[in-house]
Amino acid sequence: MRDMVQRTVRSLQYLLLGLAAGIGALVTVVAGVTGCAVLGVTHLGAPAFLATTSVVRRLAGLERRRAALILPVRIPTPYPAAEAAVVSGRARQRAAHPATWRDTAWLTILFPLTVFCAVLAVVVLAVDLASLTAPAWAWALPPEHRGDPGFMPLATPGRQAVTALAALALLPAATWLVCALATGQARLAAELLKPGRTQQLTERTDHLARTRSRAIDAQAAELRRIERDLHDGAQARIVALGMALALAERRLKTLGPAADQARADLTAARADVNTALDELRHLVRGIHPPILTDRGLDGALTALFADHPLPITSDIRLPRRLAPALEAAAYFLIAEALTNITKHAHATTATVTVHTRPDGTLTVIVTDDGHGGADPDGSGLTGLRRRIEALDGTLTLTSPTGGPTTVQAEIPCAL
Template identity: 85%
Template sequence: MVERTVRSLRYLLLGLAAGVGALVTVVAGVTGCAVLAVTHLGAPAFLATTAVARRLAGLERRRAGLVLPDAVPAPYPPTEADTVLARARQRAAHPATWRDAAWLTILFPLALVCAVVAVVALAVDLAALTSPAWAWALPPARRGDLGFITVTTLPRRALTALAALVALPVLARLVRALATGQASLAAGLLGPGRTQRLTERTDHLARTRSRAIDAQAAELRRIERDLHDGAQARIVALGMTLALAERRLKALGPAAAQARADLAAARAEVNTALDELRHLVRGIHPPILTDRGLDGALTALLADHPLPVTSDVRLPHRLAPALEAAAYFLIAEALTNITKHAHATTATVTVHPHADGTLTVTVTDDGRGGADPDGPGLTGLRRRIEALDGTLALTSPTGGPTTVHAEFPCAL
């Protein structure tokens, strides 16, 4: 508690020196910018003034750390402009510039009032607390003055010291409150504003989510490679071994007929397991999607579809892996639903990027319509698309046609 009080008093006293520097900076900066505003030196003068102001504001943020539990972050964005005039306009448009100016303007009178109140209160209290020790130094003629009436006798001196001792924690708390209030005001003006904090938080969450999605997509590709190169290869080798054993048993004649039947059944199970594994691999992440991108994967997908599908896919470059996977599985699920439920004769798939940075994916069929927008298949796809900041819409009136339309931000 004593240490906090000392730090608070130190903060208030340092505020006087900081206030003088801030006042000089504000007066000189405003005067210089006003005089040079009509010349081509106005923008450099403004940049120089705000640079000094930001340096002082940085010192104020560090000084606030004497009493605040958390450090005050700097609110300044990186400078992106190239020319002096553009940098000056960018700096003038940022609210932190004017919040710095507001704090530097009020710092000196605020620091002066807070420091005087704290110092006078503590000085008077300490003087009263030590009154028995120094009362003897007063001339006898002065001990009856109004200002020293409480130290004329020994009981009065003891009572004064006791009152000062009781008041000392209260005054120490006052000093801490003055310092905390001043530092909190500095943090509110010199730190990031609420809008800026929300924007930075949103950007941070968007970056972390994008990295998480990319990591998930990479992990799915790794699982697909492990299954394709590991388990699937071993099952293929097992099937070949069983086939070789079956051929060798044929040379034994009818006595090995039952063994050959068992091997044939084992081969059938191995082939079934291999087909299921291949289907699982394609469901996790089709290898062709990694090798040839969304355009090549859709070409293979549509070629295997039982219905005639017209496609219009225009992709000038590869998309992000997570975006390619989401678009692919959306189209694959939509075509599967068309085959199972729509009773359609044709389907159309379009994939178009747009100049505004979005990618649209549309699947349309001429079936009977009436699809459920809240079905489990579309719900899972909608969640996967929304994780990429995309949207999914289903239009399926009774009698058809049914249209599944999705939009993705291509920046992902």
């Protein structure tokens, strides 16, 4: 019972406030359209349009807050966060935005809609409450009017009681009608005043792009942390263990032939330690090369080319340091491509080109003069393609039989 009363009161409050809002909306729309039509042929057309749309947006914002009396969630604002600085540009931007016309459409129908809903709700509820309380006030009717058609149900105490009972039975229906009128109007307001489907998808895409960028940065930072921990922790301890074994082996030499077997065991242990250290260093470089953090992509590629068995011609033009995720993706793409060239292409030379285009796209091209015929769906290339696609990039392979083979990646730099 209490919830029904509160809901009905909120609905009445929403509908009655809509009368005042409807009057203001009608005046704004009529005056704004008239002013823009008159001033549209002059230099004051754009300022008049901006002034009108500013008032429309404020009234639409009030409507969104008013709808919160009924709706469980607040209607989000559909307007862009930033607008053009020039008056004419701002006017064109508002004219092109769907929310401007959706707001105007709502304010145009608000007055007749709210008059109909509010009057119907007030009349139905007032008649029902008046009938319910008829025994308390029917005595005040003049005797000559009690026989009128409108007051015949109140002519006698018995009829008054029947009228009150009927009104009590119809009270839930009356309150339901009031709430339904308010809810229907609020939902219609939400459909017109909320962001459109296209804008929602755009905002969702932007949000996903930002969260993905943060996730990629966090992953790159975590890989760098693992690399530092392995380099400064496990690798340092293995080096210390190797030095301890070397010292023990040297001391055993003083014991003569009796320690030959122990020295052999220590030599084997030192070999195992060196092998583990080499594997650990390779693992560290595979996770995230330290030189990539220290010297950037240009320096890391220079070191990579210096260790490669094939002569490599490079053209690297990077005006600035790239984001860590971009540098890592480009580095591992080139490293994997050069490894595949060495293993499978039977090439005699390779060419690597890295540069950024004016539109902010990082382009990486690796070409060899091998026999070609590379499989575009191979496991190595699939892994590289997934790494590049995670950054909104594309990876293409051109490898006709007889060569040459070209691996090209394009990655947007705006991470």
